Amino acid sequence: MYWAILVLAGFFECSFTFCLGKANLAEGMRATWWYIAFVVFYILSMVFLAKAIKEIPIGTAYPIWTGIGAVGTVLIGIFVFKEPATFWRLFFTFTLIASVIGLKMIH
Numbered sequence: 282m283y284w285a286i287l288v289l290a291g292f293f294e295c296s297f298t299f300c301l302g303k304a305n306l307a308e309g310m311r312a313t314w315w316y317i318a319f320v321v322f323y324i325l326s327m328v329f330l331a332k333a334i335k336e337i338p339i340g341t342a343y344p345i346w347t348g349i350g351a352v353g354t355v356l357i358g359i360f361v362f363k364e365p366a367t368f369w370r371l372f373f374t375f376t377l378i379a380s381v382i383g384l385k386m387i388h
Contacts, residue, residue, distance in 0.1 A: 291349025
């Protein structure tokens with residue numbers, strides 16, 4: 282259960298970075314709504330992370346949370362914001378994924 286909560290916290294982290302990217306591209310009231318969504322998703326991410334660390338050690342939970350957010354944000358950047366998908370960017374993203382899997386396996 283706590284692992285599912287941690288994954289959900291990671292997805293909310295991806296959501297708040299997505300909102301930040303959209304707010305950066307928007308103007309006026311549209312930007313304001315994206316910033317409000319950013320704050321909501323940020324709070325949800327922190328709440329779920331706090332719940333997850335009740336059972337998962339912080340030294341494991343935090344890197345996994347940031348890894349989910351980092352990988353998700355890279356994918357959002359590539360697929361939504363049309364950022365470049367260079368070899369090195371993808372290589373280091375995959376090493377991040379391997380690290381997250383490794384942390385899960387040793388817990």
